[in-house]
Amino acid sequence: MSDGATTAAEQQDAGHRHTAEGDPCAADQAAERYWTVDEHLADILAQVQPLPPLDMQLLDAQGCLTIDRISAGGDLPPFDNSSMDGYAVRVADVAGATAEYPSVLTVVGDIAAGTANLPVVGPGQCARIMTGAPLPPGAEAVVPVEWTDGGSGGRDAAAGMRPASDTSAGAADGSSGEVKVFRPADGGDFVRRRGDDISAGQAVLPAGTVLGPTQIGLLAAIGLDAVKVRPRPRVVVLSTGSELVPPGTKPGPGQINDSNSFALTAAARDAGAIAYRVGGVPDDAERLREVIEDQLSRADLVVTSGGVSVGAYDVVKEALAAEEDGAEPALGKIDFRKLRMQPGKPQGFGLLDDRIPLFALPGNPVSAYISFELFVRPAILAMMGVEDVHRPVVRATLTQALESPSGRRQFARARYVLGRPGEAGSVTPVGGAGSHLVGSLAQANAVVVVPEATTAVAAGETVQVILLEAVPATEQ
Numbered sequence: 088m089s090d091g092a093t094t095a096a097e098q099q100d101a102g103h104r105h106t107a108e109g110d111p112c113a114a115d116q117a118a119e120r121y122w123t124v125d126e127h128l129a130d131i132l133a134q135v136q137p138l139p140p141l142d143m144q145l146l147d148a149q150g151c152l153t154i155d156r157i158s159a160g161g162d163l164p165p166f167d168n169s170s171m172d173g174y175a176v177r178v179a180d181v182a183g184a185t186a187e188y189p190s191v192l193t194v195v196g197d198i199a200a201g202t203a204n205l206p207v208v209g210p211g212q213c214a215r216i217m218t219g220a221p222l223p224p225g226a227e228a229v230v231p232v233e234w235t236d237g238g239s240g241g242r243d244a245a246a247g248m249r250p251a252s253d254t255s256a257g258a259a260d261g262s263s264g265e266v267k268v269f270r271p272a273d274g275g276d277f278v279r280r281r282g283d284d285i286s287a288g289q290a291v292l293p294a295g296t297v298l299g300p301t302q303i304g305l306l307a308a309i310g311l312d313a314v315k316v317r318p319r320p321r322v323v324v325l326s327t328g329s330e331l332v333p334p335g336t337k338p339g340p341g342q343i344n345d346s347n348s349f350a351l352t353a354a355a356r357d358a359g360a361i362a363y364r365v366g367g368v369p370d371d372a373e374r375l376r377e378v379i380e381d382q383l384s385r386a387d388l389v390v391t392s393g394g395v396s397v398g399a400y401d402v403v404k405e406a407l408a409a410e411e412d413g414a415e416p417a418l419g420k421i422d423f424r425k426l427r428m429q430p431g432k433p434q435g436f437g438l439l440d441d442r443i444p445l446f447a448l449p450g451n452p453v454s455a456y457i458s459f460e461l462f463v464r465p466a467i468l469a470m471m472g473v474e475d476v477h478r479p480v481v482r483a484t485l486t487q488a489l490e491s492p493s494g495r496r497q498f499a500r501a502r503y504v505l506g507r508p509g510e511a512g513s514v515t516p517v518g519g520a521g522s523h524l525v526g527s528l529a530q531a532n533a534v535v536v537v538p539e540a541t542t543a544v545a546a547g548e549t550v551q552v553i554l555l556e557a558v559p560a561t562e563q
């Protein structure tokens with residue numbers, strides 16, 4: 088029987104005909120409560136609290152949600168400034184200017200971006216000005232340098248745009264002397280008005296905004312160096328199993344490389360957490376308890392994998408429980424339960440110290456990953472203050488028949504492809520139901536959800552699909 092197959096107890100539970108004869112555990116198991124996926128998730132979300140807000144430096148706050156509505160303290164731009172390199176002019180002075188009959192103006196100053204002392208531009212005068220530099224008093228518009236002779240009294244425009252520090256052209260560098268203007272200008276031409284982007288007091292981001300690059304840029308632009316957000320949860324990921332050796336170490340007889348702690352740490356990061364991978368801990372309850380206790384100082388959430396089923400070395404329960412001799416109290420109130428789902432039947436969840444959520448996920452790699460997606464990811468998002476903690480769900484046409492155990496909601500990993508505009512996409516299962524199949528898991532970008540009461544879905548039927556990744560418009 089594969090590890091994904093239904094047990095006799097589940098078949099009985101799901102209404103299959105079954106006798107307890109020859110199965111000493113059947114009566115007990117039939118009486119045991121099986122949780123639905125929805126009940127388990129609801130229990131988790133009822134116990135997980137958003138983290139308290141913190142003032143964080145802008146770049147540390149990337150990906151976090153703002154707590155307050157944020158308003159600008161001042162206007163942006165903070166002063167009228169030029170949008171072009173050119174000459175700041177008075178409109179009347181350039182009225183009717185043409186190439187044949189240019190306006191000839193006296194250049195009274197040179198204004199680079201960042202200049203504080205501005206010349207006053209009087210009638211018949213202008214000032215050379217660079218992009219972003221403040222419009223000087225008296226000037227009403229900017230004429231781009233391309234529409235002038237460059238201020239050289241006949242030299243080309245490019246030469247006229249030499250920086251003022253470049254004295255090689257003497258007074259003919261365009262920053263003094265005279266300039267010929269070949270076109271007229273209206274008031275405000277090539278001028279970025281003070282406050283035309285954002286005015287003082289304007290709300291720029293509502294509370295609950297996810298801070299991406301453009302929002303972080305905006306906060307910097309209005310002068311904030313820190314922002315109040317819910318921080319990223321610090322997630323400690325550890326895997327249990329005496330068979331585990333880290334990648335890079337050649338497994339000996341009976342050993343395998345620990346993959347869960349890597350996949351789950353990466354998944355926690357992907358969800359927005361700061362994740363710490365704590366390598367494989369052997370099947371030794373005392374050792375595991377010590378490791379968990381050690382990690383509590385830096386954990387907002389703990390994820391373990393392995394050791395939660397009924398095997399003789401399933402140590403997670405033992406590590407978390409009170410010691411039998413009463414020497415140590417329980418590390419937390421963790422409930423171990425069975426779910427009507429496949430993969431991911433055995434699950435542990437509860438709070439350490441009444442506050443730190445602990446997820447004890449099954450050890451099978453596919454079970455651990457799917458469990459993370461369904462339960463841990465939403466918890467991480469809820470701790471960050473995200474309201475919709477669910478992955479996108481779409482309907483798609485199944486390309487291959489699927490079988491599913493009765494009484495368990497199956498999450499079949501699959502590859503989803505977008506449909507043509509207006510059409511449903513299609514979804515193809517990858518790999519089988521075995522919870523050890525990491526090769527096919529890595530090809531999946533989605534999971535097909537087969538409801539508890541459905542045991543077979545034919546090719547061509549429409550199914551519900553949870554998208555695990557952003558789906559490209561066309562498949563390669």
Ligand SMILES: Nc1nc2c(c(=O)[nH]1)N[C@H]1C(S)=C(S)[C@@H](COP(=O)(O)OP(=O)(O)OC[C@H]3O[C@@H](n4cnc5c(N)ncnc54)[C@H](O)[C@@H]3O)O[C@H]1N2
Nearest residue numbers: 326328345346347348393394395396401432449450451454
């Ligand atoms: N008699 C029963 N046996 C099992 C049942 C059951 O109901 N009755 N449930 C099966 C199901 S379903 C699952 S899922 C697993 C869950 O078992 P554990 O959580 O106790 O996990 P382990 O026994 O430690 O490991 C299971 C499997 O996964 C491999 N593994 C574990 N950790 C890692 C890791 N970090 N990286 C890679 N692979 C890992 C481990 O070697 C085992 O092959 O129990 C079934 N059994």
Ligand code: MOO
Nearest residue numbers: 430431432454522
């Ligand atoms: O089926 Mo287990 O539930 O492999 O996770």
